[in-house]
Amino acid sequence: MTAPLFNRLALIGIGLIGSSIAQAVRARGLAGEIAISTRSEETLRRAGELGLGDHYVLDAADAVEGADLVILCVPVGANEAVAKWIAPALKPDAILTDVGSTKASVVAQIAPYVPEGVHFIPGHPIAGTEQSGPDAGFATLFEDRWCILTPPDNVDKAALERLSNFWTACGSTVDTMDPNHHDLVLAIVSHLPHLIAYNIVGTADDLETVTKSEVIKYSASGFRDFTRLAASDPTMWRDVCLNNKDAILEMLARFSEDLSALQRAIRWGDGDALFDLFTRTRGIRRSIIEAGQETDAPDFGRIKID
């Protein structure tokens, strides 16, 4: 048996992502021991019942003591408080990373507290489901998914390599980019889709002319695809909005402009403009399927097929 990549992994926060990391690490023997800390006593007890770690502590500073890999798995708005809390307890030469959906704000909030000698390399595994909490985690969540790291220019090469190896061992492919570019990319591929999904479900919920039971009954005709994203964790998404404001507002503005043009084409009966838009979008799905990021089964494979 080969030696684990890290002696002690500390997970701060044990929701869907933290729990999945714990299970992936356990299944693949990537760490000698796992220390888990989370704010809520109830969640910590649940993590224990699920057997996710070796040590369970409410004090995050205790969890990081002696850890050579510390992963913050909290909503992005909680990073600054956690960084301040754990900083004095971080081991020299430890790697400190996170899993947050925004990166520029995470750098701004965490970097000032990172002690000399600790390697802070922000990260973002592009994986998840609409479910949340420690029970929602599973060991294969990161398989065949991307993990983006946004290392600082002066990053310690050996530390970056160790962290990359960690995510590769979890089944992911690692990519590196600048934190600001990350935030722009995620604003369009993730943040805007979630906001649009939350918004349309809210609009449907408010109608006076169509009942909620009608929306639910006939949701298979399109609406239900949006409800998956709109069922995601509210705290996480509030924090994403507050922490990637500029990029999100830019994408929302573009989306609204395009929607106005579409609305105008409908009002004026411009069938050609509608047909052109509805045609060019087909190719993107084909590319996503070819890239192995989606199934080609009709209807996501959720219908029964003979």
Add this chain to the structure above:
Amino acid sequence: MTAPLFNRLALIGIGLIGSSIAQAVRARGLAGEIAISTRSEETLRRAGELGLGDHYVLDAADAVEGADLVILCVPVGANEAVAKWIAPALKPDAILTDVGSTKASVVAQIAPYVPEGVHFIPGHPIAGTEQSGPDAGFATLFEDRWCILTPPDNVDKAALERLSNFWTACGSTVDTMDPNHHDLVLAIVSHLPHLIAYNIVGTADDLETVTKSEVIKYSASGFRDFTRLAASDPTMWRDVCLNNKDAILEMLARFSEDLSALQRAIRWGDGDALFDLFTRTRGIRRSIIEAGQETDAPDFGRIKID
């Protein structure tokens, strides 16, 4: 063996829906014979290769000759021309129905041509996938789905019952409603979601700051859920927009208003408003799953789970 519900079924149009009806009818013995007509010679030949029917004709009037059930499975914009074409050939006492996604316009376009003695009962099976053409059809498409009929006030009760029995035999649950109410319901559960999906995929396609390959690589974080709807048949959706204009513009206006409020909450950092919106939308998904219109597997069950 019980007698089939209909002696001769004529399908005008043989895309995803027409092909699925043919296969459901064949699998369940619901018609003595099936006549298929479609505009394109190539599609008609393909339907023959797939063995979907008993007769294949380019002339729609020939197909409906002697048929006691005629189902129009063409894009809604083609209904008027088809109705005009087949009207003189319709058998007295035949049932004429359709599968279009809009109903008020279908009534306006078809009703004037329906001969005395023919029972015209518009219909809309709420089922489909993002794929199109005769190869995309399958016999179980309508199982556990709703089928909405919009019979006129003076409908022949026996004819309505025969058509309801037909859809029930295909595995669907039949609901009846007024055509205008149908169009309002479908505008929110189906037409708006498709337009939003087409729009966001178009917006992503146009970005200068994020490359198309980045959108594709990281699409698993939300974007790909929209691409399924945005891969739907362009002709069908152009026609839906042109034929349910008022209801769609009303829903688009409400959606845009709500989106402006959301945008404002993000700009001003109103975390409570964001949290409230993101919380109330969760319940709707739960209801859709409880109503049996969605799977409760995380991520639509498309990820691998241990």
